[in-house]
Amino acid sequence: MGALAWAGGVPSREYTVQIGPRSLPANAGHGDVQQPTPMAVAMPIDGWVRGMSVDLVDGQGREVPRQVLHHLNVIMPERRELFSQIMLRIGAAGPETKPYQLPFFLGYRIHPGDSVLFTAMLHNPTPSALEGVRIRVKLDYTPADIVLPLLGIHPVYLDVTPPAGFHSFDLPPGRSSASWEGRPAIPARLLAASGHLHQYGTSLQLIDVTANEVLWDARPALDSAKDVEGMPIKYFLPLGLKLNPDHVYRLTASYDNPTGQVIPGGGMGALGGIVLPGMGEIWPSPAHDDPEYRKDVRLTVGAESHHHPGHGH
Numbered sequence: 001m002g003a004l005a006w007a008g009g010v011p012s013r014e015y016t017v018q019i020g021p022r023s024l025p026a027n028a029g030h031g032d033v034q035q036p037t038p039m040a041v042a043m044p045i046d047g048w049v050r051g052m053s054v055d056l057v058d059g060q061g062r063e064v065p066r067q068v069l070h071h072l073n074v075i076m077p078e079r080r081e082l083f084s085q086i087m088l089r090i091g092a093a094g095p096e097t098k099p100y101q102l103p104f105f106l107g108y109r110i111h112p113g114d115s116v117l118f119t120a121m122l123h124n125p126t127p128s129a130l131e132g133v134r135i136r137v138k139l140d141y142t143p144a145d146i147v148l149p150l151l152g153i154h155p156v157y158l159d160v161t162p163p164a165g166f167h168s169f170d171l172p173p174g175r176s177s178a179s180w181e182g183r184p185a186i187p188a189r190l191l192a193a194s195g196h197l198h199q200y201g202t203s204l205q206l207i208d209v210t211a212n213e214v215l216w217d218a219r220p221a222l223d224s225a226k227d228v229e230g231m232p233i234k235y236f237l238p239l240g241l242k243l244n245p246d247h248v249y250r251l252t253a254s255y256d257n258p259t260g261q262v263i264p265g266g267g268m269g270a271l272g273g274i275v276l277p278g279m280g281e282i283w284p285s286p287a288h289d290d291p292e293y294r295k296d297v298r299l300t301v302g303a304e305s306h307h308h309p310g311h312g313h
Helices: 291-301
Strands: 005-007 010-024 039-042 047-057 069-080 087-093 106-110 115-122 130-143 154-159 169-171 174-182 188-197 201-208 213-218 228-230 241-243 249-257 263-267 269-277
Touching (some): 047 069, 047 087, 069 130, 069 291, 087 154, 154 249, 188 201, 188 213, 201 269
Antiparallel strands (some): 005 010, 010 130, 039 115, 047 106, 069 087, 154 269, 174 249, 188 241, 188 269
């Protein structure tokens, strides 16, 4: 744990989890790399997590190009997602993800002993072999022993593929889109959101199907090769965007693939954000015998998780 600091007038500490090391051959796809084993940590944190940052270093402590990180997920196995019976994703990162911090009055409550699962996938698109690569995940949190408690939020995660499964898909040539629909388990307000797309992605849309309304249309920043350099962060403050259990919501990822060829596993579309549960609402617990939950556990921590693209960001 790091030294006590102050952010926005409240005390802040840092807790770091290290994943690895791994050797990455030059020009290696994820199938050519021995992937990190999913790592469960009994958290020593008693407080509210308010931010996360990720960096990568080699065996000598030198920074490694961020593009070797295919994805990282931080998961609460004993809590569930708002829209589906899968394990709750409380943080995620890809190569384009920058450090993020919640406003000083918001946080996600963690108690000592809570189980948190860290999963990651690496590859090496660079021409140089990399040895001893480690992923360092830094969680910023405010201790529980403050005078005024923070406002407790929950993360939310949506993907354009079915909730429990591998979330990359084959990308056809030309313009195409992929979508998934669902309902929230309880009333909540969406306070902020960002997303993830792969190369040639053009937009990520969140739509209230019941009200026939586009709630957010996110356009990625692309480089000259149409690789995604960054995704916008949308804040719906101060009141947030109301999510109703009696409404159907659709997430749609759109692509424009100019290669003329199908790109295996080339598509992905995910939204990550934070929600504030409705007044008096209790966050639902996971149903451990639910087929969707069981499939999610099997694919996330089982042998299959080391050979296929994992969950989105």
